[in-house]
Amino acid sequence: MNAESPSLSIDDVRHVAKLARLAIPEARLDALQHELKAILGHIAQLQSVNTEGLEPMAHPLTLVNRLGEDVPEPGMPIADLLRNAPATEGVFLAVPKVLGGESS
Amino acid sequence: MSSDLVQIRNDIRDRTTTAREVVDQTLARIAQSNTVLNAYHEVFDDEARSAADHVDQEIAAGKPVGALAGVPIAIKDNIVTRIGRTTCSSRILENYRSPFDATAIVRLVNAGAVIVGKTNLDEFAMGSSCEKCAWGVVRNPWDSTRVPGGSSGGSAAAVAANLCAAALGSDTGGSIRQPAALCGVVGFKPTYGRISRYGLVAFGSSLDQIGPITHSVRDAALLYQCMAGDDPHDSTCAPRPVEDVVTTLEETPKSFRVGLPAQYRKGNSPAVDAAVAHAVEFFRGMGATIVDIDLPLTDVGISTYYVIAPAEASSNLARFDGIRYGHRTKSASAKELFDLYAQSRAEGFGPEVQRRIMLGTYVLSAGYYDAYYRRALQIRRLIKHEFDAAFEKCDVILGPTSPTAAFPIAGMTDPLAMYMCDVYTVNTNIAGICGISLPAGFDETSSKPLPVGIQLQAQAFAEPTLLKIARAYERVQGGRAHPKI
Incomplete structure (x- = not known):
């Protein structure tokens, strides 16, 4: 890749939108490509910093695994959780069929 | 009525006034101003009145009450509450009702606070102007043609316009400090992990931190103390005791060092540079040592x-x-x-x-991944090293919060230009240290005076020092001014 002058094609934008699960309208792709290229063009300055031998820092705190007591605790009532669901069937979340349609 | 949270709390406790009176006045002011400012998305009139009545009954019965008993507090709408909705100012959560309260909310309510409503933000806290709010733009109480900053702009505008005694914000790259600066109030981002993120709708999990937006440093210290400390619901909450920052707040350190980064001096408006220069003279006058420091990765x-x-x-x-x-x-x-x-x-x-x-x-x-994400995480370590080296030479770093005062609504259309507003605030979050924005005078060059903020940053978990030095500055400045609304 060449981060100095990011080459981001319309097909790349379509591909990233698919990965991101965003149905971007065709008419919006062009503008989005330009916006992303401008931002990536600025971010390219990261390439000028010498990072040799540096351990990536994913988090500001020095973290260790924190284990809880292995005791059951009451969960949230199912009715409270389902209250926000856009579609339900009984105590279940309703979704369209998971396995593909004609192509499956 | 006083706007200062500690004063309101004391007046309610002494029965100089009642919590109900305070909340009624607050709700009346909201009814009057919110149609213009759009600081609140939702106001809990009935719940707030009954919470206030409960506090008054406890006080009348001579029962001990919490440190925030009866004070009206506004909550940024990306912090979940059982009452009302939590929308993150996004259509995707338009009707979302949380089945639980965030830990910060539980702790405020346990201390007796009265939650008055939920404030608007840039959608999912992504923005520096509160123009990217699904429920309309928020306006700056000092000049309604200008932005309040963001993303906690609704909270900052609500405090500035006296529509609450204090508010909660969240800060991922400056979202508490920048709107506080643009609205002329105090905005405090504690060290990463000081206040539980449980119930804060996640944006950047290694950067996000809840904090108070207040009328004074004294109020900020009190709210921080009520909320800070470990939480079994958040494994990234720091498991270390919280120092008493409230009773020690007036103990100004006998000697301390203020660091001035060379990189914080370019591209600021003259009023912002003047506010920093004035603060330097103030700290020099009280005997602090002023040291030049270097933060070369500020731009990066x-x-x-x-x-x-x-x-x-x-x-x-x-x-x-x-x-x-x-x-x-x-x-x-x-x-x-x-x-x-x-x-x-x-x-x-x-x-x-x-x-x-x-x-x-x-x-x-x-x-x-390697060219961008992994490299950014490596540079994150360099930025942390840079702050560590700076804090060998100084106790606090002084500079602007934002390069300019509030800009006009719809005046900044380029996303990249908007990102640049955060140049002095993002590295605080990247390194996980703490910072506070303080009201520091006005930019008088516009048609209406616009507040300007200065920022103090301190090493991780150095909140006691940061707050004492901020308080010393505030005592001499004489507290914040109020907009005419």
Whole structure:
């Protein structure tokens, strides 16, 4: 890749939108490509910093695994959780069929 | 009525006034001003009145009450509350009702606070102007043609306009400090992990921190103390005791060192530079040592931030898929699961959120991960090293909060230009240290005077020192001014 002058094609934008699960309208792709290229063009300055031998820092705190007591605790009532669901069937979340349609 | 939280609390406790009287006055002011300012998305009139009545009954019965008994507090709408909705100012959560309260809310309520409502933000806390709010732009109480800053702009505007005694914000790259500066109030971002993130809708999980927006440093210290400390619901909450910052607040350190970074002096408006210069003279006058320091990665911070924050956001916001909660598309074409996800998300998220999800997805994708994300995390370590070296030479770093005062609504259309507003605030979050924005006079060059803020930053967990020095500055400045509304 060449981060100095990011080459981001319309097909790349379509591909990233698919990965991101965003149905971007065709008419919006062009503008989005330009916006992303401008931002990536600025971010390219990261390439000028010498990072040799540096351990990536994913988090500001020095973290260790924190284990809880292995005791059951009451969960949230199912009715409270389902209250926000856009579609339900009984105590279940309703979704369209998971396995593909004609192509499956 | 006083606007100062500590004073209101004391007046209620001494029965000089009642919690009900305070909340009624607050609700009346909201009814009067909110149609213009749009600081609140939702106001809890009935719940707030009954919470206030409860406090008054406890006091009348001679029972001991909490440190915040009866004070009206506003909550940024990305912090979940059982009462009302929690929308993150996004259509995707338009009708979301949380089944639980955030830990910060539980602790405020346990201390007797009265939650008056939820404040608007840039959608999912992504923005510096509160123009990217699904429920309309928020306006600056000092000049309603200008932005209040963001993303906690509704909270900052509500405090500035005296529509609450204090408010909660969240800060991922400056979202508490910048709107506080632009609205002329105090905005405090504690060290990463000091206040539980449980119930703060996640944006950048390694950067996010809840904090107070207040009328004074004294109020900020009190709210911080009520909320800070470990939480079994958040494994990234720091498991170390919280020092008493309230009773020690007036003990100004006998000697301390104020660091001035060379890199904080370019591109600021003259009024911002003058406010910093004035603060330098003030600290010199009280015997502090002023030292020049070097933070060469200040500029690179923006690029680092706009890799790390969108990367984490793209992952965090994957949960909004129209299945368990939030908006689900009604489009008949969404027959299969993929289309249901993609169409629900495209309909529910606004343009800036979609842009950042795209950017984050790109920098994490195969072939680009090493060049962008991994490299940004390496530079994050360099930025941390740079602060560590600076804090060998000084106790606090002084500089502007934002390069300019509030800009006009619709005056900044380029997303990249907007990102640059955060140049002095993002590195605080990248390194996980603490920072506070303080009102520091006005920019008088516009048609109306606009507040200017200065920022003090301190090493991780150095809140006691940071707050004492901030308080010393505030005592001499004489507290904040109030806009005419």
